Amino acid sequence: MKPDIYPLGDSALIVRFSEYTEAESINRVRSLFKLLKAEPIPGLIELVPALGTLAVYYRPDICGFREWRERLLPLLNRLSVTEAPPANRLSIPVCYGGEFGPDLPCVAESAGLSEQEVIRLHSGAEYVVGMIGFVPGFPYLVGLPHALATPRRTEPRVSVPPGSIGIGGNQTGIYPVSVPGGWRLIGRTPVRLFRPEERPPSLLSPGDIVRFIPIERGQFAEMEHRAL
Amino acid sequence: MNGIVVMKPGAFSTVQDGGRWGLQKYGVSPGGAMEMLSYRTANMLVGNAGNVPALEMTLLGPTLELRQDALVAVCGADMRPKADGRHLPMNRPVLVKAGSVVSFGASVGGSRSYLAVAGGFDVPRVLGGFGCYPAAGLEGLAGRPIREGDRLGLAAPGKGAKSFARHLAALQGSESGSFIAEGWSVAVAPSFAEDKHFHVRVLPGKRFSRLSAESQALLFERYFTVGTQSNRMGYRLKGPKLQLAEASEMVSEPVTPGTVQLPPGGDPIVLMADRQTTGGYPPVAYVISADLPLLAQAAPGDSVSFERTSLAEAERLYAEQQRKIRLLERMIALKYAEVGRENE
Numbered sequence: 001m002k003p004d005i006y007p008l009g010d011s012a013l014i015v016r017f018s019e020y021t022e023a024e025s026i027n028r029v030r031s032l033f034k035l036l037k038a039e040p041i042p043g044l045i046e047l048v049p050a051l052g053t054l055a056v057y058y059r060p061d062i063c064g065f066r067e068w069r070e071r072l073l074p075l076l077n078r079l080s081v082t083e084a085p086p087a088n089r090l091s092i093p094v095c096y097g098g099e100f101g102p103d104l105p106c107v108a109e110s111a112g113l114s115e116q117e118v119i120r121l122h123s124g125a126e127y128v129v130g131m132i133g134f135v136p137g138f139p140y141l142v143g144l145p146h147a148l149a150t151p152r153r154t155e156p157r158v159s160v161p162p163g164s165i166g167i168g169g170n171q172t173g174i175y176p177v178s179v180p181g182g183w184r185l186i187g188r189t190p191v192r193l194f195r196p197e198e199r200p201p202s203l204l205s206p207g208d209i210v211r212f213i214p215i216e217r218g219q220f221a222e223m224e225h226r227a228l
Numbered sequence: 229m230n231g232i233v234v235m236k237p238g239a240f241s242t243v244q245d246g247g248r249w250g251l252q253k254y255g256v257s258p259g260g261a262m263e264m265l266s267y268r269t270a271n272m273l274v275g276n277a278g279n280v281p282a283l284e285m286t287l288l289g290p291t292l293e294l295r296q297d298a299l300v301a302v303c304g305a306d307m308r309p310k311a312d313g314r315h316l317p318m319n320r321p322v323l324v325k326a327g328s329v330v331s332f333g334a335s336v337g338g339s340r341s342y343l344a345v346a347g348g349f350d351v352p353r354v355l356g357g358f359g360c361y362p363a364a365g366l367e368g369l370a371g372r373p374i375r376e377g378d379r380l381g382l383a384a385p386g387k388g389a390k391s392f393a394r395h396l397a398a399l400q401g402s403e404s405g406s407f408i409a410e411g412w413s414v415a416v417a418p419s420f421a422e423d424k425h426f427h428v429r430v431l432p433g434k435r436f437s438r439l440s441a442e443s444q445a446l447l448f449e450r451y452f453t454v455g456t457q458s459n460r461m462g463y464r465l466k467g468p469k470l471q472l473a474e475a476s477e478m479v480s481e482p483v484t485p486g487t488v489q490l491p492p493g494g495d496p497i498v499l500m501a502d503r504q505t506t507g508g509y510p511p512v513a514y515v516i517s518a519d520l521p522l523l524a525q526a527a528p529g530d531s532v533s534f535e536r537t538s539l540a541e542a543e544r545l546y547a548e549q550q551r552k553i554r555l556l557e558r559m560i561a562l563k564y565a566e567v568g569r570e571n572e
Contacts, residue, residue: 200254
């Protein structure tokens with residue numbers, strides 16, 4: 001995969017490893033992130049790993065785009081021998097269906113599966129956090145079983161309860177805060193994904209490996225209570 | 229001490245700083261002052277470092293009662309500021325006395341104005357920043373615009389500002405009055421005419437070529453109007469509808485302030501300070517950083533037009549703007565140093 005480097009305006013650029021979301025490009029993004037943190041280029045402001053890309057925000061009066069590209073190319077050559085840093089693994093408890101998953105029936109119908117099978121497939125997969133975006137702490141998870149891909153709602157809900165697990169196209173994610181949203185809601189977690197009082201403020205980081213663990217309503221109530 | 233009490237909040241007044249950087253990878257938008265030049269200049273004029281919290285006022289400013297003496301500066305759109313009914317000069321340090329009522333009206337030309345106080349507004353620091361980020365419920369002042377009855381605390385001013393305040397007090401002599409303004413002032417870019425038209429330069433994005441040929445031309449040949457749903461997150465532009473040559477899904481990608489996105493409806497959106505950190509709509513162009521302060525002064529109903537420029541030119545303009553800021557900083561520092569010597 002030959003990476004593509006292109007500007008986003010005059011003060012940022014993207015290093016893109018592929019046009020499609022895949023775990024391999026995520027690892028390369030993480031490796032490049034690690035290299036740039038270790039040897040920062042002058043004028044670097046911030047690095048943002050995203051789906052198959054790394055965004056670099058910089059001061060163009062210190063190094064302009066052309067100089068950035070010159071300095072990135074040797075680093076990109078080193079990526080093939082650089083190991084991606086070990087990923088954190090997390091388990092997220094989810095109470096599927098019922099009042100927490102109002103769209104579970106329609107996901108099941110669209111997939112031609114029973115609700116139980118949807119839950120089994122969704123919780124049986126291992127996901128990688130491709131990026132955090134849209135709102136603070138919202139993870140875009142790569143690895144949704146193809147059978148569960150479901151188009152977004154045509155009309156977004158005005159407000160999605162925090163902790164809701166959603167499916168949007170071929171991605172799955174978790175709403176950390178109450179916002180309007182168009183993804184299909186299949187369950188809810190009592191875990192807080194966004195904690196502004198902590199560093200980092202997001203439970204999940206790009207590159208983390210996530211599994212969903214089904215829990216019962218009673219367990220949900222108990223965990224929610226303990227989290228307060 | 230006793231801070232500043234809000235008598236009338238104005239249309240949308242929020243405490244902002246220079247932005248909280250380093251957190252976009254967690255989905256936290258940098259935020260910060262919409263119009264960075266006026267924000268920074270106001271802070272420099274009262275001897276504050278760059279990132280200190282100031283009050284960002286939008287379209288119609290607040291009425292504030294000062295419960296303590298304060299060294300202040302107002303920069304940005306002219307909201308015809310007054311102290312106790314008397315015209316309060318902008319773009320210079322002013323010592324305002326305790327008990328004065330400072331009022332801001334509707335902006336005449338431009339839409340955003342900044343009130344900086346020496347020491348800064350004393351609001352809780354959340355996620356490494358002081359700015360107000362209503363969309364995520366983050367602080368500034370409880371993550372919301374100021375309301376009638378709010379009391380804004382002021383942090384302690386530094387030595388330089390205290391010395392400057394003494395210098396202004398001495399200028400007043402035996403005259404009574406709610407404020408004493410410095411004689412000199414600074415010229416703050418951007419200058420925006422009262423004709424309410426904003427012409428900004430853009431760089432085509434990687435997806436610019438996905439626009440239909442007609443839309444590529446329209447982007448630069450016609451003007452757009454800032455829609456009523458425009459705010460700190462972004463400006464929705466109304467005008468000729470733009471179209472991609474072919475519809476296509478796009479994977480969400482990180483964005484920057486000034487990103488011009490094209491949603492399916494055809495009305496472009498220009499992302500601003502409180503934008504979401506990633507965007508799923510194709511980014512067709514980017515307003516150059518040097519022109520963001522100008523664009524930040526546009527209000528709903530104002531017109532915007534775009535001019536294509538090159539990356540080399542955009543970088544050159546940015547560097548020039550930074551040089552001007554540094555010169556201004558040095559000039560103000562010299563004034564402060566002069567006053568410091570006077571007071572010895």
